[in-house]
Amino acid sequence: MLDETADRMRSDGRRLGAARRQVIEALSARTAPVSAEELAEELPTIHVSSIYRSLAVLEEIGVVRHVHLTHGAALYELADETPDSQYLVCDVCGRDIAAPAALFDKLRQVIEKDYGFVLQGGHFALPGHCIDCDPASISRPHPHAR
Ligand SMILES: [Zn+2]
Numbered sequence: 471m472l473d474e475t476a477d478r479m480r481s482d483g484r485r486l487g488a489a490r491r492q493v494i495e496a497l498s499a500r501t502a503p504v505s506a507e508e509l510a511e512e513l514p515t516i517h518v519s520s521i522y523r524s525l526a527v528l529e530e531i532g533v534v535r536h537v538h539l540t541h542g543a544a545l546y547e548l549a550d551e552t553p554d555s556q557y558l559v560c561d562v563c564g565r566d567i568a569a570p571a572a573l574f575d576k577l578r579q580v581i582e583k584d585y586g587f588v589l590q591g592g593h594f595a596l597p598g599h600c601i602d603c604d605p606a607s608i609s610r611p612h613p614h615a616r
């Protein structure tokens with residue numbers, strides 16, 4: 471991952487500096503998207519402005535992407551970790567589910583054809599509630615029920 475990113479940056483005339491390297495390492499240790507502030511707390515030796523800059527550069531070259539799970543700040547993750555996912559987030563318990571973006575292909579086609587609009591999926595989570603928070607509203611059997 472790091473070598474690959476270093477190569478990508480070099481071919482772009484940039485360097486993978488210490489801050490950027492540490493940001494990538496911190497992101498790859500995570501299983502869920504994280505805010506720049508949380509990263510700054512985790513990496514106290516790097517100035518917060520440097521973390522923001524690193525995230526911006528890494529996002530520009532496609533190594534990092536950000537999503538908004540709630541009304542809050544952007545949350546960052548490695549772009550390769552969850553390729554083309556659409557987050558679903560529960561309004562009640564805050565739990566998030568990464569669904570494959572391909573599930574929405576049909577909807578995307580209809581919106582494009584009928585409304586002349588290209589939907590940019592993935593950037594914002596789709597709100598709703600999970601089966602645990604409102605089981606009665608979901609018609610299929612509970613996935614954890616046996
Ligand atoms: Zn955004």
Ligand SMILES: [Zn+2]
Nearest residue numbers: 560563600603
């Ligand atoms: Zn829930």
